[in-house]
Amino acid sequence: MIFGRNGKRTVVSEMSPHETVLDYLRLREGAMGTKEGCCEGDCGACTVVVRSLQDGKAKYEAINSCIAPIGSLDGRDLITVDDLAASGQLHPVQQAMADKHASQCGFCTPGFVMALYALYENASAGVDRTAITDGLAGNLCRCTGYRPIIEAGLAACNSKAAGDAFGQTEVLDQLKKETSTSLFIGNENSFFAAPATEDELAQIYAEHPDAIIVAGATDVGLWITKHLNKLQKIIYVGRVKGFRDVATDGSGLTISAGATYTDAEEALAHIDPDIGEVVRRIGSKQVRNAGTIGGNIANGSPIGDTPPLLIALDAELTLRKAAGERKMRLEDFFIDYGKQDRKPGEFVKSVFVPNLAENDHFRAFKLSKRFDQDISAVLLGSKLTLDGATIAKGRIAFGGMAATPKRAKHLEAWLKGASLENPSSLSEGVRVALKQDFAPISDMRASAEYRLRAAHGLVMKSLFEIGAEADGAHADTRLVGMRQRASA
Numbered sequence: 001m002i003f004g005r006n007g008k009r010t011v012v013s014e015m016s017p018h019e020t021v022l023d024y025l026r027l028r029e030g031a032m033g034t035k036e037g038c039c040e041g042d043c044g045a046c047t048v049v050v051r052s053l054q055d056g057k058a059k060y061e062a063i064n065s066c067i068a069p070i071g072s073l074d075g076r077d078l079i080t081v082d083d084l085a086a087s088g089q090l091h092p093v094q095q096a097m098a099d100k101h102a103s104q105c106g107f108c109t110p111g112f113v114m115a116l117y118a119l120y121e122n123a124s125a126g127v128d129r130t131a132i133t134d135g136l137a138g139n140l141c142r143c144t145g146y147r148p149i150i151e152a153g154l155a156a157c158n159s160k161a162a163g164d165a166f167g168q169t170e171v172l173d174q175l176k177k178e179t180s181t182s183l184f185i186g187n188e189n190s191f192f193a194a195p196a197t198e199d200e201l202a203q204i205y206a207e208h209p210d211a212i213i214v215a216g217a218t219d220v221g222l223w224i225t226k227h228l229n230k231l232q233k234i235i236y237v238g239r240v241k242g243f244r245d246v247a248t249d250g251s252g253l254t255i256s257a258g259a260t261y262t263d264a265e266e267a268l269a270h271i272d273p274d275i276g277e278v279v280r281r282i283g284s285k286q287v288r289n290a291g292t293i294g295g296n297i298a299n300g301s302p303i304g305d306t307p308p309l310l311i312a313l314d315a316e317l318t319l320r321k322a323a324g325e326r327k328m329r330l331e332d333f334f335i336d337y338g339k340q341d342r343k344p345g346e347f348v349k350s351v352f353v354p355n356l357a358e359n360d361h362f363r364a365f366k367l368s369k370r371f372d373q374d375i376s377a378v379l380l381g382s383k384l385t386l387d388g389a390t391i392a393k394g395r396i397a398f399g400g401m402a403a404t405p406k407r408a409k410h411l412e413a414w415l416k417g418a419s420l421e422n423p424s425s426l427s428e429g430v431r432v433a434l435k436q437d438f439a440p441i442s443d444m445r446a447s448a449e450y451r452l453r454a455a456h457g458l459v460m461k462s463l464f465e466i467g468a469e470a471d472g473a474h475a476d477t478r479l480v481g482m483r484q485r486a487s488a
């Protein structure tokens with residue numbers, strides 16, 4: 001595999017399939033600036049920036065190097081905190097951190113610097129506090145406190161000079177050409193493979209159905225660092241042509257399985273702003289730059305954030321294997337806890353999300369203990385089709401309420417024909433229907449009772465909001481509320 005370092009090509013011809021970027025830096029390069037904190041994507045101490053070409057322009061993305069396999073750098077540039085002051089002068093982000101006294105023990109500082117560096121490079125106009133806090137939601141500091149760090153980010157990003165030390169894109173151009181064919185490092189029993197086309201992916205997965213597909217590694221990375229799995233056969237999908245595409249046509253949105261949350265965020269938010277807000281709260285910027293929609297579906301987690309939303313939107317899943325494709329309603333993919341309808345050698349190819357009709361009203365709410373960088377306790381996705389103030393049809397799905405992401409079919413049936421003129425009158429019926437639909441468990445995220453009560457509250461909130469919307473009383477209050485919370 002090949003990636004860029006400080007304007008030079010770096011070829012890695014031998015590696016264990018599960019070697020991480022952080023281990024590569026610290027153990028192979030001896031570059032100690034990038035720190036290891038939690039080693040599970042939560043603290044941001046290990047943040048590095050990857051640079052790739054998108055539509056001919058350089059794009060900078062912060063990722064957590066502790067859970068990223070070294071192979072995922074293939075075809076991209078790696079920039080670390082050790083590289084920023086290479087010319088002997090502090091980078092403006094580093095200088096601002098020093099000027100604002102934004103570091104005490106310093107352990108978190110390289111991670112903050114790199115998260116801010118990505119923001120700095122991507123900043124085209126003024127950067128506000130919300131953008132900074134959003135960009136830093138995946139970085140934890142125990143001793144300095146966040147105010148000076150945010151001030152440093154504001155100061156640096158809003159006085160950005162044109163160009164930077166990594167401005168040349170020739171190496172990226174060259175890398176792109178060199179990584180356009182399939183890659184195989186290792187032998188039949190232990191390998192890192194990066195197929196270049198979907199056909200080649202289908203072929204190698206058919207030959208090795210016991211291999212692990214790796215996309216963003218925001219789940220698989222933890223199998224390596226926390227479960228200490230020595231994964232022997234990895235098929236990395238980041239090189240597959242077209243696998244990150246996000247495309248709209250007259251009927252809806254097609255998201256290829258390898259599209260990251262960042263790739264898909266804008267198009268999803270375009271369907272409904274609530275979806276954009278839920279996606280914005282998935283993990284952190286680092287997690288969203290790596291984690292994929294396909295991975296979120298394929299892992300089958302009952303607390304994955306996108307499946308309930310996509311089920312409520314009546315999304316269709318396309319699975320592919322060497323023998324061909326098959327399609328199914330997304331909800332049918334989730335059979336039971338840890339069990340999905342996926343045959344050996346079959347992978348997730350894409351998901352299609354049909355457009356909302358004019359009389360469809362959508363709502364999505366995520367409840368978690370922390371606002372950012374936390375897994376949902378309960379998540380609601382709800383699409384109501386109205387006839388005036390009457391609910392003609394509903395598709396309502398939950399995460400965190402059952403062993404899989406699941407529709408609330410009793411609730412949907414009970415709401416059919418109900419009027420939204422007085423949503424309070426529906427409260428008891430909603431409560432009863434939810435109890436018929438779900439028997440949630442108690443765990444570290446929430447008790448069973450909390451989950452049922454929260455689900456009831458979220459459904460009622462959606463009914464009140466949609467009722468008011470149908471009435472024409474208010475159009476956009478939900479967004480104001482969320483932004484206020486986010487920047488509070």
Ligand SMILES: Cc1cc2nc3c(=O)[nH]c(=O)nc-3n(C[C@H](O)[C@H](O)[C@H](O)COP(=O)(O)OP(=O)(O)OC[C@H]3O[C@@H](n4cnc5c(N)ncnc54)[C@H](O)[C@@H]3O)c2cc1C
Nearest residue numbers: 041215216217218219220282283292295296298304305348
């Ligand atoms: C700090 C942190 C915070 C997180 N926060 C959230 C959150 O708020 N909400 C949330 O939903 N999730 C969260 N996650 C979980 C994770 O980000 C998601 O599940 C993510 O979508 C997984 O995608 P990935 O590309 O990283 O998958 P990977 O880790 O690469 O793979 C996950 C699983 O899917 C399989 N797989 C991947 N792609 C395919 C494919 N195309 N076909 C078949 N199988 C495939 C892999 O073999 C593996 O079994 C968080 C993770 C971390 C580390």
Ligand code: FES
Nearest residue numbers: 037038039044066
């Ligand atoms: S070490 Fe904590 S996110 Fe990587």
Ligand code: FES
Nearest residue numbers: 104105106141142
């Ligand atoms: S400066 Fe010590 S943890 Fe942030």
